[in-house]
Amino acid sequence: MNYKIAVIGVGPSGITALKNLLDQGLDAVAFDRNTEVGGNWIYSEKESHSSVFETTHIISSKTLSQYEDFTFDDFDPEAADYPSHDELRRYFQAYAAKFELYPHIRFGTLVKHCEWVDQHTWHITTEKDGIEVTETFTHLVVSNGHHWKPRYPEYPGTFEGEYIHSHHFKKAAPFAGKRVLVIGGGNSACDVAVETSRVSAMTAISWRRGYRIVPKFFFGKPSDKVAEQTKWLPVKVRGFLNQLLLKVMLGDNKAYGLRPVTEPFGSTHPTINDELLHKIRHGKVKPRLDIKRFEGKKVVFEDGKTEEYDTVIACTGYWLSHPFFDKNFIDYSSGQVPLYLKMFHPEYSNLYFIGMFQPLGCIWPGAELQSKLMAQELVGNWKRPSNIKELCEREVTHPHYKQVNTPRHTITVDFHLFVKALKKELPKNYLSKNPVRKPLPETVSS
């Protein structure tokens, strides 16, 4: 049978999906509503798919944040330890250029609807320049990203000042001289609080629980490289060692006026930030408890403290969203996500998810390995286990980390365990740094 494969998105996950399909001589086309490769890493001051801001740098270090087929040394040996959004955009675009992906991408094309017909057929409706087209494909690869649809919190009362989500935060300048309240303890919240505090009249950060803040460097080395030394240890032991190191180096949250941490390391997605604690101790960011209610421009906190703010920035995460599927077909926006290796569906064998996991580490090295496994299956070199339904359930009941039950914690994996599990399924020679390609099939147009 001749396969015809559709890929949604050419962010860091979609490009490696496309590359690895093409490497195996498969007929694949990728659709992206953007006009370039890079997904979330195409910074724009205007409203767009991207949620990065002017000063965003990656939070995992470069050697743990690269494709094996095209490393940072292959791209630019002088790339920073923690590259900026712009360096990353250029890295992803260089990957797409090196592996000749551009002729296989249809830019400015929104995937509107995907209808599963049977195990060999999809009807996919796209829209470009207002014109809708429905085409038939054999397989669908979903790599539409999971950090673009803002999730807002709900509180009693109404806030009458400016109220935005971190997705809309582009730079600090508009908040000069304002009183800003940031909600959340994830990476967006801590970055946004640090950035606004440089120019605001006052910045406060509201946490509903205690978080450990992990610095970007320990002993002159990126902290994930330090943690990597213990990757062979069980997750619980690693967590304990991380906790100990953080306690010795930084002390307890109490010293900073922050909520104490009550859960073990890994119970929440890690927050990596070098400046938040410094800003707090310099009086630039004020720690606050959870919000009880809004009263006009006033915010009432859990402990009764009441303060007036000009702006509230909800850095409260994103929905997992697949608007091109009917809700009664697939809806992972809440609850469990039972997929084997976070990519194989228990029932639809011609559907793959690439990059839809939240590692304690970087997404695209795992997405690259998922893509290689997908391609191996499609060319008949790998067979999915016959007990796939059971394995999907097992991933849900036996996660790498036991995490607090909040919406963001449904797709977490440990970076090292996930990479190991994927590599176990791949042939030894899975690297393909200089693939030799067949000529373009005629069906592909740009």
Ligand SMILES: Cc1cc2nc3c(=O)[nH]c(=O)nc-3n(C[C@H](O)[C@H](O)[C@H](O)COP(=O)(O)OP(=O)(O)OC[C@H]3O[C@@H](n4cnc5c(N)ncnc54)[C@H](O)[C@@H]3O)c2cc1C
């Ligand atoms: C501020 C911020 C910082 C981050 N920092 C890190 C980090 O340090 N490390 C890390 O690993 N991750 C980080 N992330 C997570 C981020 O999601 C990943 O880095 C990465 O962008 C995931 O790649 P992706 O290709 O899966 O998704 P995306 O980069 O989101 O790309 C998805 C692509 O799909 C396209 N698309 C979506 N829907 C459609 C549709 N219906 N039709 C056509 N095209 C569509 C989009 O236009 C986009 O190009 C960060 C996220 C944010 C918000």
Ligand SMILES: NC(=O)c1ccc[n+]([C@@H]2O[C@H](COP(=O)([O-])OP(=O)(O)OC[C@H]3O[C@@H](n4cnc5c(N)ncnc54)[C@H](OP(=O)(O)O)[C@@H]3O)[C@@H](O)[C@H]2O)c1
């Ligand atoms: N490279 C970078 O510098 C960078 C910057 C920003 C983001 N990122 C990445 O982007 C992804 C998204 O990060 P994010 O920080 O935007 O979102 P996130 O990780 O989902 O964090 C959301 C935060 O908001 C809190 N929250 C959610 N709902 C709330 C509510 N109703 N009331 C109060 N608090 C609430 C969460 O609390 P709980 O702990 O209770 O869930 C959590 O602290 C992550 O992968 C992150 O690593 C990276």
